[in-house]
Amino acid sequence: MKQLLAQLNHRLERHLPEQRLFLRSDTTTRFVRLRPITQAVALASVGSFFAWGVIATSILLMDAIGSGNLRDHAVRDQANYEQRLNELAAERDQRAVETEAAQARFAEAMTRISDMQLQLLASEERRLELETGIDNIQHTIRRVVRERDEARTRLAEVTNTLQAETGTTQTTADRSREMEDMLDYLLVAMDRMAGSTQELALDAEQSVNQARHLALENELLRDRNHMIFSQLEEALEVVVEPLERVFRAAGVTPDQIRRLVRQGANSQTASLRPISVSTSGVMSQDQDISRANALLQRLADIHAYRLGINRLPVARPVSASVRETSGFGMRRHPLTGRSTMHNGLDWAGSRGTAIHATADGVVKSAGRQGGYGNLVIIQHEFGIETYYAHLNSMDVRAGQRVSRGQRIGGMGTTGASTGVHLHYEVRINGRPVNPKTYIRAGQHVF
Template identity: 50%
Template sequence: MRSRITHRIHFLLERLFPEKRLFLRSDTETRFIRLKPETQLVAWTGSAVVVAWTIIATAILLMDSIGAGNFRAQAQRDQMTYEQRLNALSSERDARAMEAVAAQERFNSALAQISIMQSELLATEEKRRELETGMEVVQATLRNTMRAREEAREQLAELSAETESPTVGTLSEDAVGTVDLLANALAETAAERDMIAADAEFAVDHAREMELELRLLQERNDQIFRQLEEAMLVSVEPLDEMFRAAGMNPQNLINQVRRGYTGTGGPLTPLQFSTRGGTPDPDALRANSILNSMDRINLYRIAAEKAPFSIPVTSSFRYTSGFGPRWGRMHKGADFAAPIGTPIYTTADGVVTHAGWSSGYGRLIKIRHDFGIETRYAHLNSMDVTVGQRVSRGERIGAMGNSGRSTGPHLHYEVRVNGEPVNPMIYIRAGQDVF
């Protein structure tokens, strides 16, 4: 049975691989090598394995090369996208900085214009009071003149009646003297009457001129008031929006700042243009409203200095990480990357409560501000402040470094409200249009 199977296999191999002979001839003899079917099968199988292995290896190499090329191209595309994004952020930051400078200049210009307009308003109000006093004097003079004119008319009528009653022929010498005296008095009274009438007409004309001048003065005052009110509106609204965008109640901030500034230099004293009593003067009400707006702006500026609306890095930097979850953990601040030694500035007025080493933070500065706000500046290379020192917004407090648990030179900046971390970019973005 076994020999039969073997014989059949050998028969099939002979059909596929017939026996061949390879002759080797030399000068003296001829030899041959017999290639059996089994030998040819082994040689063919080996060749097929070598060719298949070559094809597979070549395909693998080509696939690896194509994959590596795609990976490098994707990496280059990602790098270009990242660089474009960084350039866009840098351009946007520069634009916001320029807008902040322009807004500050507009704000200062508006305040200067308000000061000038307030001086003009007070001057025009003083002139208006003088004109009112002059009007009262003119009106009193006019009333006296009119009364004197009526008295002169009555006297003239009486004298005329007396001179017409007796006849000229029956008059005695005494009567003639009396008549002459009365005639002279009548002439003087008529002249005085004409003078009083001329004075009255002049007083009326002068009163009309003063009324016209007073009306023009009131129109100018109204124009000054409108300009002041518009300037107040333009100045107050951005500050309101800034505090609301930061999640802060503007009225509560105003009340808190006012409680801390109740001495000299606090709220402005209201104006009182009239001492006659009665209904309030509309101009006084408008002026007091403007003064209240100016007081609100002053209080806003004080509050803005005490809240972290500024940015801690003013040199060129890269915004590398934001507030929120990162690598499975909560990132409680914002990271700004720049070379070691880049100056770091405080973002609001406050008091330094910590300046030293703090485990993962490295060299850390903590500053306590008003309204329950605290800012932290971590991974510093050096610190320029000490505990208990008072600092102002924009004051240099240290230099950027790579201390603590850090992968490279950068500033880790935190803002905490009543101990809870909040996104620092909320305050920075809110202050971009104002500072």
């Protein structure tokens, strides 16, 4: 060993010659010999320490830069999310305005249809009256003509009788005056009847022409109503389809939404009730009324969907700058190391970050519960429950009614937790489902 050290000192002496460090006191002078191998060890130690310092500083700088990038990315994501929320809210308002405008146009069209049907009914009644008057006049004319012919026949008989008895057609003065008066009366009556018949004929012709004109206008009005109905039906489908897609994605059928909302008081306004009385005052179901009732039904569905969307947990429980650390499904448990089912979503953030209710509901429980730590459970409609676990503080109590967006507590690390985070679950009739299904569905509405 000494021989090996001597050889090593000999080789290093060319680069690190032996140095002596003198230590002088008042009475004596001593020195410390620094051999080449000692100097090499010292230089290696100093170099290692310096390299360790450089590496540690680099790691700290990289960590700081990485944290800054993550924060910037989170801020950008939050800004994009808020912008998307604003765009969807503006689109929802625009659809609502379009729906109201369509309903107003539909009401105006129904009013005009009613007026036209009333006019057509009045013209039909006028035509029937004119036809009845013409029949009466023709019957009177036939009776007068028959009486005239009978009078002429009697006059001819009287003339022949007089001629046979007296040999002349001359009558006595009284009989002549009587016959002349009767003839004058008949002639005047026939003249009056002819004038009335001509006037009635003109009125009847005008009525027929007016009836034809009204029938043509009614046909044109039906075509225009068909176009209006078609456009309204297409517009309503554009509005209703995204809402129904949201409910289907959340695992709730639109029929459930409609039944639940309509069970409440004043769920259907008078303007959305079906039309059941025609313009003639009798119960009927023609094509226009059926289509109008179908449109009113779709408008009622939109009204029900608008009320029902607040009853689904489609919002995010935390709106601050946080990061998702664990999703729904199988994962390696951070404490036990075993592969287990993770029934919710985890978001990590700072202690005390505000946690909000994701939908309207009633607080089922609020307290400490095993590995969940401080846990708040909110009961919603359709058998849906939401869980908010590991809270640092709880701002609600059992039995309290909460609204979407209301603060219910602060983020913490109570229970079986390795750091400050929120564990969020959605359960339907006690069965855990993926919360992202509801959050993604809400992005189509809000």
